Amino acid sequence: MTDLDLSALWVSVQLATTTVLVLLLVGTPLAWWLAHTRSPFKPAVEALVALPIVLPPTVLGFYILIALGPHGPLGQLMQLNLAFTFTGLVIASAFYSMPFVIQPLQGAFEAAGKAPLEAAWSLRASQWDAFLTVISPIALRGYISAIVLGFAHTMGEFGVVLMVGGSIPGQTRVLSTTVFEHVEAMEYGQAHALSAFLLIFSFVVLLTVYILNRRFPIHAS
Amino acid sequence: MSRLVAQFDVRYPTFHLRLDLDIPTSGITVLFGPSGSGKTTLLRCLAGLERAPYGFMQFGDTVWQDETTGRYLPLQTRPIGYVFQEPRLFPHYNVRSNLLYGYNRIRRDTRRIAIDQVVEILGIGPLLERRTHRLSGGEQQRVAIGRALLTSPSLLLLDEPLASLDIQRKQEILPFIHRLHHELAIPVIYVSHAISEILQLADRLVLLKDGSLMGVGTLNEMLTSLQFRGSFGSHRVGAVLDAKIVGHEPQYGLTQLDFSGQRLLVPLQPSAIGQPVRVHILSSDVSLVIGRSTLPTSVLNVLEATVQEIREISQSSVEVLLDIGAPLIAGITRKSLMTLGIKPGDSVFAYIKTVALNEEVTD
Structure with missing residues (x-):
């Protein structure tokens, strides 16, 4: 790998890590709400969360680009241009990878149900205490799936990155866009190397998820 | 004598609980009635697991709920032990950690019940280091009772804790409930629709039907009363x-x-x-x-x-x-x-x- 390739790998890893952290912080309460709400808005919110799965990345990237730009709502709010920056890329990736974090968490919270929570409350645990000591461990598999899938999906994104981040070396050029650049420049050897790396990485990540799911079965009651 | 006073009015889509209860806080009180009569809902209202929009509840000298003033003690702050129909043990902890979960969360000077005492009464000594899913249903329920007891509750609420067990397991647990009541002197409210459990355990019966209170009295008063004779099945009048x-x-x-x-x-x-x-x-x-x-x-x-x-x-x-x-x-x-x-x-x-x-x- 060239220095440029390595810097792209580094940007990719930073982006995926930051995106997953942001999504866990924002996604946990949202997934909890979705798992337990009886609100009539639940299906609408679920559909919104799932939207990035079906939407072409260019469409999602286009809207985020508009929103982040100096004249967009987010750009106006923060008084700066987030388009073509790393921060803008994190925001875009968070939307793009949202379903891959929220859905496993929601599933895990639904599977855990209210029963262990009520038991913890009756044993004097506060809401936070009960969530941290009872629900989180029971939902551990959901968290592992959410982290691994969110990370891997962010590593593999291309369309949204290109729309929102451009491909600025060291800032917004990530692995997937680097492959594209190599192919554009007819550097097939380097494209091969990077592609093989992403292929093997993705396989290993998914394999890890499935092995962990077998290793840590949660025994319900 | 100290009393438990409760007035609840709560509507569900298919069910309306409305009653006015006043019983002594001593002994074992069984909430009895057919399924759908509101036994569990009443117990959950008493515990603070459900909040009746129109409700008042006083245990001894302390008001736990008074909707006219908006007073409502959340479940976490009520001195109760609650045992659910299913054991609801925490699967990621072993038996000992399950037992200590509530014990570690109450103030040191409020711990009246010792771990050794509970382990002895419930006969769960050999199980302490085991994972919960390796236990039988009866063992799990005993651990759940022990876990609730170790919060040193002033009132123990049991929601059909034997419902999911076979007769042999029931007979294994009933003497424990009797023993813990006598040895630890904790008032017990016990939900049941099994006449055999009532005959063995109850000092007092609260009879419920369709969300309303049919009658309250000592076990023998209720069993021998003509008014309630139909509630227990005619073949076991006695x-x-x-x-x-x-x-x-x-x-x-x-x-x-x-x-x-x-x-x-x-x-x-x-x-x-x-x-x-x-x-x-x-x-x-x-x-x-x-x-x-x-x-x-x-x-x-x-x-x-x-x-x-x-x-x-x-x-x-x-x-x-x-x-x-x-x-x-x-x-x-x-x-x-x-x-x-x-x-x-x-x-x-x-x-x-x-x-x-x-x-x-x-x-």
Whole structure:
């Protein structure tokens, strides 16, 4: 790998890590709400969360680009241009990878149900205490799936990155866009190397998820 | 005497709980009624698992809920122990950590119940280091009871804790509930629809139907009351007497019980003299005689009784409510009633053919 390739790998890893952290912080309460709400808005919110799965990345990237730009709502709010920056890329990736974090968490919270929570409350645990000591461990598999899938999906994104981040070396050029650049420049050897790396990485990540799911079965009651 | 006062009015799509309850905070109170009568909902309202929009609840001197002032103590702050129908043990902890979960969360100076004591009463010593999913249903439920007890609760609430267990497991747990109540002196509210559990455990019955209170009274008052007789299934009308062991006759395989100064003989009991024993006498096992017969009889148990009330049951049968220091029912034929010519206030002798002991009563 060239220095440029390595810097792209580094940007990719930073982006995926930051995106997953942001999504866990924002996604946990949202997934909890979705798992337990009886609100009539639940299906609408679920559909919104799932939207990035079906939407072409260019469409999602286009809207985020508009929103982040100096004249967009987010750009106006923060008084700066987030388009073509790393921060803008994190925001875009968070939307793009949202379903891959929220859905496993929601599933895990639904599977855990209210029963262990009520038991913890009756044993004097506060809401936070009960969530941290009872629900989180029971939902551990959901968290592992959410982290691994969110990370891997962010590593593999291309369309949204290109729309929102451009491909600025060291800032917004990530692995997937680097492959594209190599192919554009007819550097097939380097494209091969990077592609093989992403292929093997993705396989290993998914394999890890499935092995962990077998290793840590949660025994319900 | 300290009392528990509760008024709840809460509507669900298919069900309306509305009642006004006032009971002493001592002993074992069983909430009894058919499924859908609101037993569990009432227990959840008492615990603070459900908040009745119109509600008042006072336990002893402390108001836990008063919606007129907006006062509502959340579940976490109420001094209760709650045991659910399913054990709800935490799967990621072993038995010991489950037991200590609540214990570690109460203030040191409020810990009245020790771990060793609970482990001993519930017989869960060998299980402490085990993972919860390796336990049988009965073992899991015992751990769940222990976990609740270790919060040193002022009130223990049990929601059909034996419902999911087979008869053998039930018989394994019932004595523990009895023991913990007597040894730890914690008032218990117990939800059940099984008559056998009631006969063994209850000091007091709260009868529910369709979300309303049908009646409250001591177990024997309720069992012998004509008004509630249909609620328990006609085949088990009878009386429950709390007697005390006063002597053993091992040569005959018998144990003497004392009840309000009267003697009862039952099959030999393993318990020591002075221990309480609860017996169940079915109305069909009680015959009446006027004046103590001088002729020898094979019936061992003859009690002096006063006729309280005579109730028509059918064209051929009547029930005679007797006072033997507590209510007792004799089921006799209308023809026998005519022959005896008894009326309320008369003295009679009750010949009791069979005295069933607690453990023998099944559903």
